[in-house]
Amino acid sequence: MNASRLDVLGLFDHEYDDDGWRTCSVTGLEIHSSTENYAKLFGLTAVVALLVGGLFAITVPLTRWELVGLLEPADFYIHLSMHAWNLLIFWMVFMEISILYVGGPLVLGRKLPITTVAKAGWGTMVAGAVLVNYAIWTTTPPDQAPLLTAYAPLPSAPLFYVGAVVFLLGATIAALPFFLSMWQEKRENPGKTLPLVAFGAFVTSIIAVQAILGGLAVFTYALLWRVEIISSIDASVYRHVYWIVGHGTQQINLVAMITVWYFLTHVVGGAEVVSEKVSRTAFILYLFFINLGAAHHLLSEPVVELGWRLFNTSYAFYGAAFASMIHAFAIPAGLEAGRRKRGKGGGLFGWLTSAPWHNPVFSSVVLSVILFGFIGGITGVVMGQLQLNMTWQNTFATVGHFHGTVVLGTTFAFMGLILFLLQTSFDRKLALPRLASLWPYLFASTMGITALMMMYVGLLYGVPRRVAEVVENIPGTEFNLVAAAPLFNVFGVFAMLAVVSGALFLVIALATLLFGKRNGDGEAAERLLPDGTLKPEGGASDPVHAYEMRGTFVLTLVFMGVFVVTWALNWYLLSQLWSIGL
Amino acid sequence: MTSPIDPPEGDWWSESVNRRETIWLGIAGVWSLFLFSWMSGWVRAGDQNPTGDTYEISPEQFREKVDQYKEAAEETDGGYVPADEHVYIAGQRFQWDGLPAVLETGTQYQFHFSSYDVQHATNIRPEHNLSAQMNFDILPGYEWIVPMTFDEPGEYHVICSEFCGDGHRSMHGTFTVVDDE
Ligand code: HEM
Ligand SMILES: [Cu+2]
Ligand SMILES: [Cu+2]
Numbered sequence: 134m135n136a137s138r139l140d141v142l143g144l145f146d147h148e149y150d151d152d153g154w155r156t157c158s159v160t161g162l163e164i165h166s167s168t169e170n171y172a173k174l175f176g177l178t179a180v181v182a183l184l185v186g187g188l189f190a191i192t193v194p195l196t197r198w199e200l201v202g203l204l205e206p207a208d209f210y211i212h213l214s215m216h217a218w219n220l221l222i223f224w225m226v227f228m229e230i231s232i233l234y235v236g237g238p239l240v241l242g243r244k245l246p247i248t249t250v251a252k253a254g255w256g257t258m259v260a261g262a263v264l265v266n267y268a269i270w271t272t273t274p275p276d277q278a279p280l281l282t283a284y285a286p287l288p289s290a291p292l293f294y295v296g297a298v299v300f301l302l303g304a305t306i307a308a309l310p311f312f313l314s315m316w317q318e319k320r321e322n323p324g325k326t327l328p329l330v331a332f333g334a335f336v337t338s339i340i341a342v343q344a345i346l347g348g349l350a351v352f353t354y355a356l357l358w359r360v361e362i363i364s365s366i367d368a369s370v371y372r373h374v375y376w377i378v379g380h381g382t383q384q385i386n387l388v389a390m391i392t393v394w395y396f397l398t399h400v401v402g403g404a405e406v407v408s409e410k411v412s413r414t415a416f417i418l419y420l421f422f423i424n425l426g427a428a429h430h431l432l433s434e435p436v437v438e439l440g441w442r443l444f445n446t447s448y449a450f451y452g453a454a455f456a457s458m459i460h461a462f463a464i465p466a467g468l469e470a471g472r473r474k475r476g477k478g479g480g481l482f483g484w485l486t487s488a489p490w491h492n493p494v495f496s497s498v499v500l501s502v503i504l505f506g507f508i509g510g511i512t513g514v515v516m517g518q519l520q521l522n523m524t525w526q527n528t529f530a531t532v533g534h535f536h537g538t539v540v541l542g543t544t545f546a547f548m549g550l551i552l553f554l555l556q557t558s559f560d561r562k563l564a565l566p567r568l569a570s571l572w573p574y575l576f577a578s579t580m581g582i583t584a585l586m587m588m589y590v591g592l593l594y595g596v597p598r599r600v601a602e603v604v605e606n607i608p609g610t611e612f613n614l615v616a617a618a619p620l621f622n623v624f625g626v627f628a629m630l631a632v633v634s635g636a637l638f639l640v641i642a643l644a645t646l647l648f649g650k651r652n653g654d655g656e657a658a659e660r661l662l663p664d665g666t667l668k669p670e671g672g673a674s675d676p677v678h679a680y681e682m683r684g685t686f687v688l689t690l691v692f693m694g695v696f697v698v699t700w701a702l703n704w705y706l707l708s709q710l711w712s713i714g715l
Numbered sequence: 716m717t718s719p720i721d722p723p724e725g726d727w728w729s730e731s732v733n734r735r736e737t738i739w740l741g742i743a744g745v746w747s748l749f750l751f752s753w754m755s756g757w758v759r760a761g762d763q764n765p766t767g768d769t770y771e772i773s774p775e776q777f778r779e780k781v782d783q784y785k786e787a788a789e790e791t792d793g794g795y796v797p798a799d800e801h802v803y804i805a806g807q808r809f810q811w812d813g814l815p816a817v818l819e820t821g822t823q824y825q826f827h828f829s830s831y832d833v834q835h836a837t838n839i840r841p842e843h844n845l846s847a848q849m850n851f852d853i854l855p856g857y858e859w860i861v862p863m864t865f866d867e868p869g870e871y872h873v874i875c876s877e878f879c880g881d882g883h884r885s886m887h888g889t890f891t892v893v894d895d896e
Contacts, residue, residue: 160720206881240720277880286855287833287879326727329719368834368854395719406717408736409727433836434852435769435828435859443755451747458743462736470733518754523765523849527836527876595840595848597876600884608885612872616845668716677717678733686735693742700750707763709847712823712864714764 142646144177145170147560153244158658159557160400161667163242169558171251172234175307176554178259179227179547184639185266186219190632194583198625199605200618206601210278213599214269217281221539222300222382223262228547229337229389230254230307236334236392238314241327246313254307261300268293280599282379285355285371294356301348301378308338329406329413333392336416341385343424347377369436373427380427383535386543387457388419390501393546394464397498397553402488403475403663404467405677412463418456422448432522446517454514461506462689468499470680475669482684489663493563494556497549497573504577505542508584511696512537521703523713530591532598536584545576548638555642556657561649569641572634579630586624590617592706765851767826767861774855777829781805781813793817793891803827804873804888806835806853808880811873814888819895823864830855835886836877841869850876865892 140146149155153166192212195203204212238245245251268290272278279289315335318327327335351374358366395412398404406412428445431437448454472484489495512534516525525531552569555561563569590596594617597603604614604621659665717723732740758764772780784803788795794815802824805812812831818824828837830853840848851861865871875886 162720206884210878210881274881277878280878284834284877326722328722368856372854399719406719406723408730408732409717409723410730411732411736411740431852433765433850434854435767435857436854439758439766443751443758447751447754450751454750455743455747458747459740462739462743466733466736514750518750519765520754520757520761520763523763523851526850526852527838528848528850592846594845595838597838597874599878600876602884603874607874607887610872610887610889612842612887612889614845668718676730678731678736680733682733682735686739689739693746696746706846708761709844710763710849711866712762712862713849714766714861714863 144559144646145173147558157557158655159661159667162240164239165242165244167248168234168238168243168245171245171248171255171310172231172239173554173558174255175227175231175234176551178255179224179231180551180639180642182219182223182227182262183544186216186224187632187635187639189213189216189219190635191629194625194628194632196601198621198628199602200622200625202602202605204601207278209601210280211269211272214278214280215266218265218269218279219262220544221281225382225386225539225543225547226300226304227258228550229341229385230258230304232389232393232550233308233311233334233338236330236337236396237311240331241314241318243314243318245310246317247310251307251310254303254305254309257303257306258300259303261296261298261303264292264296264299266296268296282375283355284368284375285358285366286368288359289355291356291359294352294359297352298349298356301345301352304341305345308341311338329409330392330396332413333388333395333416336420337385337388337392339420340381340388340424344378344381344385347374347381351375351378369434372431372434376427376430377424380430381424383539384419384423384426386539387423388416390505390543390546391460391464393550394460394498394502395467397494397546397549398464398468399471400667401492401495401553401661401663402468402499403471403477403669404464405471405474407463407466407470407678407682411459415456415459415463418452418459422452422456425449426453426517429517429522432517432519433526442519446519446522451514457510461510461692462685464502465688466682466685467677469682469685470677472663473680474675474677475664477664478681481687484684491570492661493569493573494549494553494661496570497545497552497576500573500577501542501545501549504545504581505538506692507695508581509534509537509539509542511699512588514696515700515703521707524592524703524707524710527597527599528591529596529598530588533584533587533589533591536580536587541577541580541584545573548576549573551642553661555645555649556652556661559646559649560652560657561645562652562656562660563641564644564649565641568637572637572641575637576631576634579627579634582627583624583631586620586627590620590624593617594620763849765861767859769860770858771856772829772858774829774831777805777858778812778831780827784813788816791817794889797824801825801827804837806830806832806837806875806879806886808832809875809882809886811875811886811888814873814890816890818865818890818892820865820868820892821895823862826861826863827858828853828861829858833879834877835875835879838874838876839871841867841871841892843869852877868892868894
């Protein structure tokens, strides 16, 4: 296929044959240009949203750092809303559509069917995103900036609800080609098992459908109320339905991220799947239980019944937390056993020390696994315990938790995926290769400390989230939380460093697209593949589960230790409170 | 090779699972069940639970109840001294109606929470220990009655911890807990 004349940057060309196919020199996959080009289109659009939302990662922390105190409240809330919608919704969902196309038709070696529908979905999503941005930016009283949640009956601009509905419809349309190609695959190859990555993408898509239905319902409900077609809105019903999408999108982020983990640790690290049965069962547990957890956002409020809160916040007796702990073992174990099998594994941690840490795709994905687990995952389970939630709800600690999940986990993994696609699908050498090798460590350390500081100010000083001023001064009273100011200084400095690291990623990505040299023959494979080859010697006669997993076992025990200690400390803190409740 | 981008070969369901992975599954499973048991056990045996009775109520009705409460209470310099063990706190942009109040240690109070307008949240803590804090979401249309007993005297601060409009940061109230002689 010839690239379009409009494509002056050569973003969409590659060495395809006359029918539009090419063999990827890195993964060995047969890739059709239709699938690849749409995956690129959605990925590039996501990066634009990352840039827009990222700009507000400057102004929001500089306001919360009251030493600087950048913005007045009304502006602060507008900026915070722009931050949340562009990053948590637009950056992630555009990426996730791209991941569906990669995990589905691309991995399965299929053309993308009904590309006009993909195009229409893209256009609708862009229109929705533009509308939401416009509505937030032009918020005027009596409307208030929506933040992420737009909690009724606090009114947001009518166009905001319209934009949200349009965006969700667009995402549904954009997912249709994926569903169709899965269905075609199943029909043409009955009885053939999907590769694990395609299976993960499929589970993601099912969870997404549930989330989108909730989102369409809640924003339509709020819109009808806002334009006064219905006269009142029930705050509790709103919260319930809102969290189907608010929580559901986080679970899409989680499952898509784990799919990317399996994909990239394999391709660039040499990981294998140590047990198809166990990993797939974990995905199935997600399918059943993970969207349940929506009530963990409703724990410290009046309306939800106790038994339901207990059952739901625990994803049915921690069914989904159990699934996550399964992946927490399976991912590093895949790396360990896979690398041992390649003869790269001496001693307890030889498989790790010999790993390609200079390859930013590898390091960002592995750091994402570690930081998601230790910072985002543990705190998520802790704060989701019914009673502990009282000490986390609405505090800055909550913000720390989800920057541990959606930034250090998902965003980081997606950034790694983009660095991978730049070198494969976009067929370029990374510009600024030294900086690119260093970048994941900068981002991990600065953002990691930022997230920890968020949690500390939240838990140790009870600093609330979503407020422009509370530490140095609470207007109208002598009381303040100024004891938290020193930690806020650390927070402010590291948040700015994290913004700089985030910006470096964008610089590397854009410089690569604009100035990156094309890969020569076999160069991409040489640079990206562990030991220069995807498939080492040895076949079914050399099962991977028979290799040692000692190192992983030690690491997961350390993880469990940190988990237990964090959990116990939180219960200790709670038990210091006065007596509350029945 | 077992690759996540190729279909698994042969009878993958019957492949055996590494011993250490099996042990980990056991540890994770036991921990999951323990977490659940602890949480539900604390509902019965623990002292801090976000539980109480809930009633639907309109903002107007709730305002009437708060007015009656304030009338029955004794008004002192420190705030309302409730006539009985019922305490009313209503969120309203941007203040807490019913506060300030003066309470005693050791008495089990029934806190009635609701809102006159939009969603708010109570972040409650004593001045002398900033980390001893807890949060409840307060919704218009619902009255939540949560028992609370204080054992430490002091000044307690109630900060609004859910965004309720541009003046949200100034929404603050107090109550004093005094030693019961
Ligand atoms: C350098 C990177 C970042 C920094 C320094 C940063 C900082 C912050 C801060 C300080 C807040 C809390 C404000 C408050 O509650 O008062 C916040 C909120 C938030 N951030 Fe970030 N952030 C970053 C990146 C991201 C990314 C990549 C995402 C999503 C993928 C994200 C999603 C959110 C969300 C959803 C909120 C909550 C909005 C709300 O309360 O409705 N952030 N961020
Ligand atoms: Cu959730
Ligand atoms: Cu408020």
